[in-house]
Amino acid sequence: MQSSHFDTLVIGSGLAGLTLALNLAETQRVALVTKRTLIDSASAGAQGGIAAVLSIEDSLEAHIQDTLIAGAGLCDETMTHYIVEQGPRAVRWLIERGVNFTRDAQNETGYHLTREGGHSMRRIIHSDDATGRVVQLTLTEQAVQHPNITILEHHIAIDLITSEKLSLHTQGSNHCYGAYVLDILAGEVYTIAARNTVLATGGAGKVYLYTTNPDVATGDGIAMGWRAGCRVANMEFVQFHPTCLYHPHAKSFLITEAVRGEGGLLKLPDGERFMPQHDERAELAPRDIVARAIDFEMKKRGLDCVFLDISHQPADFLIRHFPTIYNRCLELGIDITREPIPVVPAAHYTCGGIVIDRRGRTDIDNLYAVGETAHTGLHGANRLASNSLLECLVISLSAAQDIMDRPAVPAQSLPNWDESRVTDADEEVVISHNWDELRRFMWNYVGIVRTNKRLQRAQHRIRLLSEEIDEYYSNFRVTSDLLELRNLVCTSDLIVRSAMLRHESRGLHYSRDYSETLPRATDTVLLKS
Structure with a gap:
């Protein structure tokens, strides 16, 4: 078993992960873990662009109001103001990095700005209809060339290593010290210790049978954060792209x-x-x-x-x-x-996720979450178009600054992964069967329109699947397929539990049993017992 130590471990290589890694690498040694290649992410498939106030005809207040209206009364107004206000600076950072946005000599900004649903103005800066791919390729090239960034492609994180799991006494708070990571091609599990760990694994679109998300969007970061003890909020709000x-x-x-x-x-x-x-x-x-x-x-x-x-x-x-x-x-x-x-x-976007503050901090010390994995409160009950890449940039830049400003914590000696009591799986067809069953019943029972009975049916099936997967996980060596299925089932459970707690229809959550919208909007926050 091999182990290694870095200043910061970034799990996920989309826009959020790359932005954070590139900023930290100026002063730190960074490990960037990705399940496939650096380009495989939801960010790379983002066509529309980045919403930001760049034109003199636009205003921060207009962007804020459009976001609040789309969010159906559930946006965190303080966080919304912060992210929108930081938007122009974040876009300038990308331009300085060499991202080639579509030009327009007729616009005073020098760039073509388009308009999308829910926006009152043209404020979407883009690169034709392949913005995410252009941004991803630009930043990927720079990450590959950076001497302080170690890239681990075809690696999947298994679980976070925390003081609670190690039974360490840390004055009442839970600390994160890194993660166990599976080298998918070699089949080996490595221990990666880090002073700071960042979850940037994207959303959980593959929970559903039909999704715009790439195959890697299996809710890994949300599930790992939840198992480690982080609060998770508003998972019932899954955006379906029309x-x-x-x-x-x-x-x-x-x-x-x-x-x-x-x-x-x-x-x-x-x-x-x-x-x-x-x-x-x-x-x-x-x-x-x-x-x-x-x-x-x-x-x-x-x-x-x-x-x-x-x-x-x-x-x-x-x-x-x-x-x-x-x-x-x-x-x-x-x-x-x-x-x-x-x-x-x-299924297109997970509006809920791990609860963080504007610096990307979670409930666990030295653990951060950014991008679609996180819940900032910006999106409320429904994300406004092209606000996702904006949020990725702003929070990742903020989290990077916070990590650099914090004093370094002492390195922790971590135990290796224990495989002494497991064997190779005898029938992996169980995994593919359960994966297919999960995605079908989530589409049928927890989709665009929901009912109490549908949610109860989904919850019952999730319980059965969870028991089967837990037994499988305990007895056999881990594989990437098993880990993804385990995370999908965990994330599905969070979605269903959150949906059952919301006795109204609001934004992306529509229930036939509770078709009215309550006068007061409240978040659905789950805390692991």
Whole structure:
């Protein structure tokens, strides 16, 4: 068994993890752990862009108000002010890093700003329709070249190492000292000790059968934080993106909100628009409203999908603004300049997560959480479009500064991973079967529209799966598939428990049994007993 020590261990390589690692690496030795390669993250698939007040025609107050309205009364106003106010500085950091955003000589900022659902102004800075990929590639190249960053690709964190697990007495508080990490290719478990540990593993979209998320989005950081003793908040608010491409050969391909921002219209198969009947903002309503409207129309009429039509815009405009979408659709036989795009809603973003403050600190000393893994309170009951990359940047920059400002804690001698009482699994088909069952019943019972009975059915199945997985975990050597399934079941349990505690419909959580919105908005906070 090998062990190593770093100043900071960053688990996850999306925008949040890369931003934090690059800032810390100027003064610290950083380990960056990622399950696949550095480019495999939800950040890389973000098409729309980053919401920030950059134009003189815009204002911080307008962005704040748009965020609060979309959040359905549940946003933390102090945190919302902080993140929005720090947005311009965060975007400038990316520009200084060399990120190539789309230019516009006609705009006083020098950059093209687009508009998305829920925004009152054009404030989304972007790189065509592949913003996340451009940002990710730019920062990845710099991380690879940095001498103080050790990159561990094809490694998955198993669990955090804390003072409570080690039965150490630390004056009443729980400390994090690092994590056990599985080298997926070698099958070896390593002990990584660190003065500070950061969870930046993204969300939990793979809990659901249909999602825009990459395969790595299995809720690892949320589950590890929960098992270690962190509070988790608002897990019932899972955002379903209204427009995922509906095609048998298109796996999780998102059609960015900017298509509707630039005039795209949602239509039924006969060409009739339906959004004006659901909301006065029509196609530019927040995502929860649009997703429920599509779900309603599909169920009412027995449709497999609806259609997003932007073919009325000039062809050169579409090819210039949406080259990724244009080319991908064309590969599948869909010419968006001439015909509508078939779309369906799909699980897209986890608004809840590990409770943190504006410095990224969790309930456990020397443990931070950033990005989609964390709950800041910015998104409330429904995330405003393109606020996610904004939050990643701002909180990661803040957390990096906090880590650098804190005095270094003494290195801790940590025990190696114990495999003395386990064997190789005899039937791994159990894992794939349980994975499939979980994602199907979560889609059917804990999706866009919920009921008490559906939630109870889901909870019952989760309990059975948890018992089976715990037994499997205790008796067999760990594999990446087992670890991901274990984390998905844990995260699913948190989603269902949170949903059962909310006796109202608000934002992304819609219950047929509690269709009204309560006059007072409160967070759903879970604390491990």
